[in-house]
Amino acid sequence: MKARSAIAARPKNKRFVGTVLAAAVAGALTWLALPGGTSASGNSGTHAAAPVAGEAPGYAVENFDYPQADKILAEKHIVLKRGDGHITLADCVSGTGQLEVWARNKDKICFQVTGNSGWLTLEIPSVYGIKGNDYATQVDMTTGTEQKSFDVGKNAWTAVGESADDQGRAFMLVEIRSSK
Incomplete structure (x- = not known):
């Protein structure tokens, strides 16, 4: 059985x-x-079938461009170029340990600093003062063809640009570097 x-x-x-x-x-x-490109339902596409990836996975390349820089330029008239993501434009809030940048013809501009170190290249014209935070911060500024660097005091106001220049020339803030 x-x-x-x-x-x-x-x-x-x-x-x-x-x-x-x-x-x-x-x-x-x-x-x-x-x-190629036609499905069983009769829809035709413009793309032929191709492999998604070769033998190895693709690579992501970081270019360090500041995200949504065009939108920020249009709305706030601030040129943010490149950075490592540890210094970011922020809404100004007192008591939060932000880096404060003061410029002629602009309201206070604040940056949040995170991590052990950070850098940001930007363009803010006519900067005359910066209030530091808990980080050691240096800023690079230009006027014409001349470039000057300033050390920003921790948690203190620092005169930079025209307020630190004996000729009172207008300076553009072009880079911020911070470290713990």
Whole structure:
């Protein structure tokens, strides 16, 4: 009796496996027979089928450009160029340990500093004072072809640009570097 049920089960398993295999082969042949970019529903696309990636995964390349810099320039008239993400433009909030930049014809501009160190290149014209935070901060400024660097005191106001220049020339803030 046992031999009979085992024998009877084999043809059913073979038929099932054969049916599944036939369906898979038919599906593969149908897919291969379709012209590039045409689906079974009749929609045609402009792209031919191509492998998503080669043998190795793709690489992400960080260019350090400041995110949404165009939007910030349009809304706040501040040019933010590049940085490592540890110095970011922020809404000014007292008591938060932000770096405060003061410039002619602008409201106070605040930056949040995070991590052990950070850098940001930017353009803010006519900067005359910076209030430091808990970080050791240096700023680079230009006037004409001349470039000057200033050390910003921790948690203190520092005169920079025209307020520190004996000729009172307007300086543009071009870089901020901070470290703990």
